[in-house]
Amino acid sequence: MMKEGGCRPRAASPLKWLTQRPTRVTRAWCSGPASPAPADLWSTLKKALFIIGSSTIVFVALRNSLTYHLQHFWGASGDFWQHQWDKILHTYGDNPFTFMVYGTTIVSYVVYWTVGLLYTFVDMTGYPAILKRYKIQPGTNEPVETWKLIKCILWVNFNQIFVGVPFSMACFYLLRLRGWDESRQLPTFHWVIIELIICILMEEIGFYYSHRLFHHRMLYKHFHKMHHEWQSPISITAIYAHPLEHALSNMMPVFLGPLLMGSHVATIWLWVSLALLSTLNAHSGYHLPFFPSPEAHDFHHLKFNQCYGVLGVLDLLHGTDDKFRASKCFSRHLMMLSLVPPREAYPDVLPKGKVIRGKQCYDQPSEDSQ
Incomplete structure (x- = not known):
């Protein structure tokens, strides 16, 4: 049965809220016969495999040279890092529980607030002024509202202490149950690289699906809405969230x-x-030179139902970055290797008579408009 206007209704699915693309009817869906879902999935899968395959080829090609130099950084004197680790063990004892629970909490706290407060200083003072050129949403948080900032700081500290410490305790006992490396010997450089790759992939899977779950209407208003109070995020809002x-x-x-x-x-x-540095950058509101692009997650805060993941692979597979890819923001979604701000290198094509007031990200111009 056809709807008025000739558009065929999409089939309902029990997992519609998780797997289906946005259901708003668009001209693209009405312009011709709909493609079968398996073909669409295969098309996006091929794109993801191309990206992963190309990256793997480059990594293999550069492996010997890259790992040689990084190996020297890891331990220029052969056992430099092991010597530093031995000093930590000698000073604080060799208690795995203490290192996993309290050590992890202290490390994460120091990293988070050292970097987060640097960004906050810029947001509050506007100094150095040149950084305004790198704002993703110009004109927002200049300066940050004091009461919102205080509320954010209080909630983040609550999460770090009253959620973070018990969670680290649970992690310790799960690791003990699973069996983990409790030796005094540090792992080799190459094994650390392998583990970091696995960690990145597992975070992409875990964060994409849990994040999208919290966007479900049954959960959003009770939990995730708190994080989206910041439509234009600042760095320390990274873990401003319901416990x-x-x-x-x-x-x-x-x-x-x-x-x-x-x-x-x-x-x-x-x-x-590394994970904290990544999320602090993603929420910073600044697209700085030589830093990974935070455009995708900033777009998520701006548009709400786009770009749920970290790497973007699962967003591509599920089609949850289609509006982002159609916007001018996507052209800026790259690591800038020059000092030219992304908005100047890839300026918005503004509708006639319009000016940027912070919370816009105009669509890519069509061929007809050029």
Whole structure:
């Protein structure tokens, strides 16, 4: 049966809220016969495999040279890092519970607030002024509202202490149950690289599906709505979230990799630090030169139902980045290797008479408009 206007209704699915693309009827859907779902999935899967395959070829080609130099950084004197680790063990004792629970909490707290407060200083003072050119949403949080900032700081500290410590305790006992590396010897450089790759992939899977779950209408208003109070995020809003969401969608995906691999606590500290640096950058509101692009997650805060993942692979597979890819923001979604701000390198094509006032991201111009 056809709807008025000739558009065929899409088939209902029990997993519609998780797997189906946005259901708003568009001209593209009405312009011709709908493609079968398996063919559409295969098309996006081929794109993802191309990206992963190309990256793998480049990695293999550069492996010997890259790992040679990084190996020297890891331990220029052969046992430099092991010597530093031995000093930590000698100073604080060799208690795995203490290192996993309290050590992880301290490391994450120091990394989060060291970087987060640097960004907050810029947001509050506007200094150095040149950084305004790198704002993703110009004119927003200049300066940040004081009461919103205080509320954010209080909630983040609550999550780090009253959610983070119990969660780390649970992680310790799960690692003990699984069996993990409790030795005094640090893992080799190459094994750490392998574990970090697994951790990144597991975080992408865990975060994408848990994050999208919290966007379901039954959960959003009770939990995730709190995080989306910031339509234009700042760095320290990275873990400004309901405590349940912080445990299940922020911390759990990061822990999946170490749990699967039975990682050494030093590797866990390194991985947690990298994950925090990534999310602080993604929420910063600035697209700085030589930094990974935060455009996708900033677009998520702006548009709400796009770009749920970290790497973007699952967004591509599920079609939850289609509006992002159709916008001018997508052209800026790359690591800038020059000092030219992304908005100047890839300017918006503004409708006639319009000016940028912060919360716009105009669509790519069509061929007809050029």
